[in-house]
Amino acid sequence: MALIPSISAARWLLILIAAAGIYFFYGFLVPVLAAAVIGFATWPLYSDLVRRTNGNTTLAATIAIAFIVTFLVLPIVLSAIYMVGEVREWFTWAVHVNRDGAPPPQWILALPIVGSWLGDQWTQYIGSPGSIGELAQLVSGAHIGNIYRAVLAAGGGAFHVVLTLLFMLIALFFIYRDGASFVRQVDLLGERILPNRWERISRVVPATISSTVMGMTLIAIGEGVVLGVAYWIAGAPSAVTLGVLTGVMALVPGGAPLSMSLVSIYLLASGSPWAGAGLFIWGTVELFIVDKTLRPKLVGGPIKLPFLPTFFGLLGGVKTMGFLGLFIGPVLMAIIVAIWREWIREAELTEEQHAQEPELQLRVRDGSDG
Secondary structure (H helix, E strand, C coil): CCCCCHHHHHHHHHHHHHHHHHHHCHHHHHHHHHHHHHHHHHHHHHHHHHHHCCCCHHHHHHHHHHHHHHHHHHHHHHHHHHHHHHHHHHHHHHHHHHHHCCCCCHHHHCCCCCHHHHHHHHHHHHHCCCHHHHHHHHHHCCCHHHHHHHHHHHHHHHHHHHHHHHHHHHHHHHHHHHHHHHHHHHHHHHHHHCCCCHHHHHHHHHHHHHHHHHHHHHHHHHHHHHHHHHHHHHCCCCHHHHHHHHHHHCCCCCHHHHHHHHHHHHHHHCCCHHHHHHHHHHHHHHHHHHHHHHHHHHCCCCCCCCHHHHHHHHHHHHHHHHHHHHHHHHHHHHHHHHHHHHHHHHHHHHHHHHHHHHHHHHHHHHHHHC
């Protein structure tokens, strides 16, 4: 007789193979997840493209990848390259101020009510020699010199970023081309794992991803671009970096209005009152139109994330996966919330059925007595 039953040996073998696969292919997890998110979000558009190409999935996938590279990847890459140059200038200024000190800017002192208090805080935490270094070490645990060298070496990671983008596009191509067949295979296995529940829960996932990406990511990118152009027209310094930061802040509810208001206050206090007032009026109108018209139309699907899961998804995603975590983190939180709500709905329906059973039994009994 065998020392280990064949069934036990097969199970342990499958576990070891799965562990080895996770270990060897862990580096590809981020680009594959990013490709899956983009594929889910754009699948309705891709399905229409497949119909227009008479069912040729290879041709449709190639055209879709070309559109994504042209209108999504290239603008993001160019903006990131330009932003890195502006951030390097910020850190060069920070190193200079940390070495020699600097008085508070006049626009800060000119602010009504809080100007003098902010000037004192500037002198205490920023203006005196060594203050920025102490503040950076307190916040990040690293010296400002190490942070500055890391920013200067950021260009060295460009090859890794390009490689990640390449893997993401390759994975996205095969998701487009073979996605329908793969979904059928996953459904076949899912019914074995979660019978009578898999179809309902699995259909929530793509709709949730689509609504989250469309409602958060595209709106955030659009607000970053529109307000970034407005910053440039108004004469704000580092308009590209401020636009990118506004887009990132737009992922959090209330983040875009806060960023736009801070830039407007800076322009007002730095001697450009008309530019600051015009920027504030334009930003308020634009954000109102987006939040009241575009966002409700784009945010469809079965779920709308509350603030706290969105916030945790952003922080957890950035900490775990870096920049791509801004997109993947909220999606994963949306899936968790969707499954949780589905389970709660099932529990409520079960309770309602149990509550109606005595009433039905009483009606049957009354009918039999009659």
